[in-house]
Amino acid sequence: MSIVQRVGHAGAPSRPAGPGGRALAALFSREFALTIPALVLLGFAMGYPLATIVERSVTDFPGGSGAFLDNYKWFFEEELNRVVLLRTFRTAAIVTLACLLIAYPYACAMTVVGWRMRLVMQAAVVAPLLVGTMTRNYSWVILLQDKGPINDALGAVGLGPLHMIGSLSGVIIGLVQISLPFIILPLYASLREIDGRLMGAARSLGATPAQAFTRVYLPLSLPGVVAGSLVVFVVTLGSFITPALLGSPQQSLLPQLIAQQVNQLLAWGRGSAMGVILLLVTLLLIWVGSRASRGSAALSGGGRR
């Protein structure tokens, strides 16, 4: 409050007119001043720690000394790391695909039902978010255990028991259910914007329902598909809790390996290098994803001609 008032009084009088002077004055404007507390937090809690991690990845070596990029070289030369990196990508891809297959029809349905039903469907999506991460992970530990209710049910119909907890399939089941809200919400937001009359127009021009869907609805929904999938993929790539609780150390994913380097081996340089690699991959994916969704938006814009 005091900042707003003080800066408000100081900033109110005349501003210099020249273009250079204006830019300089704008830099010290009260609007910029309002962002300073947030910038200080970001600098201290994000900028400085991340810089430390980058620095350690090129200066901290297990043997005590090493060359500039040794930790990165180690990461790509060690076979276990390559296996884990590949497994992490494969897991993220499977989880994303499964989420998409479940979320798409659900989000579609949300756009056509009445408002009361939509509210119920929306509540079902938001409820797991309110319940909290640990509660949801805990319930999957119970459900997936070897003598758990899912195995009881599978055994009753002659399919089980399956070994799910402590395996990658358990991790995938848990991650799919936990990630569903993250894809349904953006997908619904994007499907809601599609003009339903376009499908009717396609039908009246002789398209079959299937054609109207694949040629009109599906292309128009692609930006939402890309955005939602990207969220799930990126979140899965960095997930730590679910693999730690539902998976096994023999089938660990990259985040677990990072934690292990730092916590158990105290190999800060290697752990940091892995963290930097994970960050770069994530940023690359987001960049590609945002370009792809812009591309498909242009495509749907072209379809209007």
Add this chain to the structure above:
Amino acid sequence: MSARKGRAALMVFCGLVMVLLIAPALVAVPMGFNGRATFEFPPQSWSTRWYENLVTDVTWRDAIVNSFKVAAIVAIVTTVMGTAAAYGLARGRFPGRGAVMALATAPMIIPIVLVAIALYAIFLEQKMVGTLEAFVIAHSLIALPFVIVTVTAGLKSLDDGLERAARTLGASPAVAFFTVTLPLLKRSLAVAAALAFAASFDDVVVAIFISSPEFQTLPVKIYSSLTDTVDPTVAVASTITLAIAALGMAVAFVVMTKRGVEGDAAR
């Protein structure tokens, strides 16, 4: 296949998805009344001693108190800080505005494990591991983007002519902000504070790294009791979060149904 049959199939599918979304969390409820310290489901005998344990066991009680303390401070700090920043970004025309916005939402994008080890490195250096201050700083970073995004959206939907009108009528920028804009932003601020509270309360990954046996939050306590022991108190803690979430949903549902009815009537 007729359109009606297709629609029925779709609704059955959606019903199953709703069960998938909601049902798993409910297993915590019977588990909390387990008579023995096992993961057996459903429990073979019943007792309420884990409920007693949650309030009498010092480590559980401390973890709950710490969680509420951290989340409350974080909600206040980030709502003030984030609202100021969002307002500056929405109204200002300074160079580098886009960069500041990107920076402010970056904590959402960075893989959480990386955030965790980076903060852990710094707090180790500063001997701050396991302190309230460390948790407040770390969770403020996680919560800040939620506040900035929410308040920015609120400001966008606001008619900024009202604030200009107040200015032309002689109000100073500060008076115009506090008497016109802020009251209009009330709902966004409440949502922002709630999201910030939830982001802090729910964080496990960063908390695992920066906690110590002396200072833990509830998710850390749940995590460690899931990995180290078989303690049905976990289920009780989960049941209570479930109950709070259900209560919140019910209130929101009533409010929205009412508004929905009014909206229909208005049409």
